[in-house]
Amino acid sequence: MSDTRFDPAQADARWQAAWDKAQTFRADSNSAKPKSYVLEMFPYPSGRIHIGHVRNYTMGDVLARYKKATGHEVLHPMGWDAFGMPAENAAMEKGVHPGGWTRDNIEHMKAQLKRLGFALDWSRELATCEPDYYGHEQALFIDLYEAGLVYRKESEVNWDPVDMTVLANEQVIDGKGWRSGAEVEKRKLNQWFLKITDFAEELLEGLGSLENWPDKVRLMQENWIGKSKGLEFSFDLSNGEKLPVYTTRPDTIFGASFVAVAADHPVAQGVAMNNCDAAKFIETCKKGGTTAAELETAEKLGFDTGIGAVHPFTGEHLPVYIANFVLMNYGTGAIMAVPGHDQRDFEFATKYGLPIPRVVAPSVEDADKPFDGEAEAGEGVIVNSDFLDGMEVEDAKREIIRRIEQQGRGQGKTVWRLRDWGVSRQRYWGTPIPFIHCESCGVVPASKDSLPITLPEDVDFKTPGNPLLRHPTWKHVDCPKCGGKAERETDTLDTFVDSSWYFLRFASQPADKPFDKDEIAKWLPVEQYIGGIEHAILHLLYARFWTRALAHMGQIEVTEPFASLFTQGMVTHETYSRKEGGKTVYYAPDEISREANRALLSADGGEVEIGRVIKMSKSKKNVVDPDTIIDTYGADAVRWFMLSDSPPERDLPWSEAGIEGCSRFVHRLWRLFTAYDAGAQGEDKALARKTHQTIAAVAEDIEALGFNKAVARIYELTGAVEKAAPSASRSHAIRTLVQLVAPMMPHLAEEAWATLGETGMVADAAWPEVDPALLVEDEVTIAVQHKGKLRDTLTAPKGASKEDLEAMALASENVQRSIDGAEIRKVIVVPDRLVNIVT
């Protein structure tokens, strides 16, 4: 026993070294135990770990350590999403090499992670920027090509003029580059695409099986994939051409009063050739903003082309407009407009004085009911529609599709919002696309023997654009097919490709191929994947796509990589700012001294404004540095804070007072642990019960990732042990407490475990056993209510009869006073819970 203070700095280092030495967290693929693959989204090596990483990885770590304690062979790896633009930006700004910069960052961040004592299998560490990773990615890319899932086409791309690169649709936010914030331009380039649309149906269907994913994420993916069923058919135009349109409401075809095409539709372009006004109008449309606010307020505008479209059933000539609200890249870029039953069409028709016929009504009698200032998009019966009259919407849809197909004019069609994934990036710091351009053979894949195609080291970043393109020798190679002179592809892959299969490489790392099928079958799927909600669509959809694509090619068997997904909340902090010369200047927490209701700037003692509690960000300076807080409080206090109070899916407000409270608790536990008396005798039934109830509750909470609740249980047990007199039960409670906190505060737990005289490490110890007999109380507190209001509580033996409870309740002085002689009409007794007397 020792009454010296717990020294986190010393204990942290000692046990981190001990785990390393014993390879405690190494995953054994040949283990006979049930497996558990716990994975957190790997970080981009930006230079320093931020507090969000700490929260993310602490959650995963608790689960991994708990799984190990409960007899699982745990795979809990860590690696680096190491390609990407910040490295090139650093190269441009500081003149360092992206590779050197990235590897330095990795080294630093790895040391930071090690300081937190995470139970990671570092032997499986990988970095996507190393040839032994991206070389395999090149091989997989060629496999995908051979499976017909990779193609090249000239397409209009989103060109970021600042980063000089192409962006995916989803990387364009409000018309601006997601990283640079620059206004995105349209350019035509030859691009590599992955055929994710081939898997649209599967990816949508698969969501149904992902029961342990947040509904929110599933819904976001569903909307992103955007399946819609409808009819594509062609109008005959008065100029002799045919105009295909797409509609999800073929049932409303008799309500069509005009036809509209997108500004960049061929029909519109054709009209513009000999009509200046049309050309001008198209220009106006293109200038129209794409931001959310602008779209919301944008007026519906149109230009009458003078062309007529013949209605397939009535023969009527409908005017063809060019309209700013029709999109070229959805459906056919042309619509039949039904103002009565589509709000956009309604607004347009109102503006241009076009007819608004009603073809759907609540009932047949309402066929001529006027519209109340807006379109009616809902259900009903079809009216004013010839042979459709009286039909339900769904029946009418089928009927129209049948007739249109019979006429040979079109067919029922499913349209997807999801587009193919453009993966070409005109950057240096990415995986080189393993293809070669040959004048006689065309575009051919590199031979697999030539992999990895590595990036050249001698590059400069003094000029913007792609250094691979201007490198003097790198791109010149012989054609793998004909042997003639040829050139390498100089585009590199989108970094989302790198993160689309890293979870497979963690599970299996042969040198000669991307992974081993049997090893993947052993470890996948990931039992628990944890990361930020910001990856709800892109990363998670791409990873699901790659997994399915690889399964299709027979390379693996698993189709969904992440069985269970958890999206954790952000770490937030209040902001400190004040106006200085008209500008708002933000100050970091360590520049501030915080008092009860105000905050003062340490430098000059001036008061600063305390702002909202928001996500930590560099621009608002409301960040805390993990290294600093580990220095001050030790890894365990920091980990404990990450788990306390806030439910893990919600935001966690960082506070100085909060971390200090955690630190106090670390020391409080230590005092308790060092007061352990192995030889204490005697039973303390109440404490024993509390101990066993806590073991069960903490286990349940950890499995449900309810860390804040587990923390509260541990506080309760701690309080109970502190109050208890020495006994065998108390000694058992203390030993149990060490084990319960071990996943959360592993360093303190190891230190205590040794102090208690246990052999081996607590990290290797089995989770404490629960005695089911001790989970139930033998006395319970019964609430006594009069007309639903609490009047008294009483203690009764567990399982007491209804009659006894009723008698005890009626004997209560408080209850009698409340009843005050009134007639008792009913008595409700819930055994072991309450008695409610109704008068």
Added chain:
RNA sequence: GCGGGUGUGGCGGAAUGGUAGACGCCGGGGACUUAAAAUCCCCUGAGCUUUGCUCGUGUGGGUUCGAGUCCCACCACCCGCACCA
């Protein structure tokens, strides 16, 4: 606009339809100390005529012996998507 989520003390948050506010933080009082730090103990939703009573989980209704929890309507905030035919 559409879709989803969340509203509980000063704060973070607990509560299978059954004692609202567990647990933590903040705050107040006390003990120990020459003093401080550390530690420990007590109090801490609001109000009242304080053995006890009334009110109280965003607002208004409803179901029920009993509602934070279920149902209906509304309000506020947050997130996602966005003229997707």
